[in-house]
Amino acid sequence: MNVIAAPGQLNRWASPVDTMSQMNEEREKQELEKLRLEVLKLDQEIKVLGRRPIFHPSAYIPLIAAMITVVGGAIKLNTTTTERNEAKADAQVAEKSLTSAIAKASPGQLKIVNVRFRGTLTREQIAGLQQKFNQSGIITPRAERTPQIETSAISYYDDADKALADSVAAQVMDYFANLGCPFVIAAQKSATSINPGTVNLAIYQSCN
CATH class of the missing domain: 3.30.70 (Alpha-Beta Plaits)
Structure with missing residues (x-):
């Protein structure tokens, strides 16, 4: 009799190899969900900054879109670890660049x-x-x-x-x-x- 584990649960009847594979898949899902939440948080932070009078919101829209496009490719379970790491690195570069630009921009300048x-x-x-x-x-x-x-x-x-x-x-x-x-x-x-x-x-x- 084949016993199928419920979503999010390990199959206690599976072989050690299958169990390890399932654990890795669950860990990858958690990492991807964490990455997705980081992108959404960054998106929201930029929108909040955009509402301040000294920043024009339209200036950030392309950066937000670019970041979400880059990281969006990693929010799929069929991507490799290397692809996910590259996407995350690209997002971090974009965040640092934007943070630097904001820090150096004086009000009205x-x-x-x-x-x-x-x-x-x-x-x-x-x-x-x-x-x-x-x-x-x-x-x-x-x-x-x-x-x-x-x-x-x-x-x-x-x-x-x-x-x-x-x-x-x-x-x-x-x-x-x-x-x-x-x-x-x-x-x-x-x-x-x-x-x-x-x-x-x-x-x-x-x-x-």
Whole structure:
């Protein structure tokens, strides 16, 4: 007679090998549930921060979506331990980057860079650049790949944002130089209005 254990219970009639396998599965389920709760908690914390006047909620939406997308792939029982660990590491990097950006942003001085790119650049390469911005206190919404870029450029509108644009230019050139595909880019004043504290970055580059 086959005896089937109730959900969440070990089968006392199973062989030692089957019992160990079942224990491992239960442990994995618990780890995944803990990871899921951590992501939900982080999501809620970011939303609370977004309601403060000095932070614009829309700036965090792409980061929340990116984190949940990355970790979402790990909330499945058929993933490997390596995949789950990588997903968790990615989530931790995103959390640290966001925390750093928030800590360095003074009231009324939130800095945002909108990134668009074209060429053979991978999203991973662009994500590395965005993380570099985050670490210097600059928030970057999700980058957009688009064919509507003629040349690399950094544009700002308010004169008060020229320093931000120059800083972005320096970081972009440093980042791509370290990747082995350097190029020159400079800040330029936009003829059309851009929100205060915001710089638009367009990258047309190939980097293998």
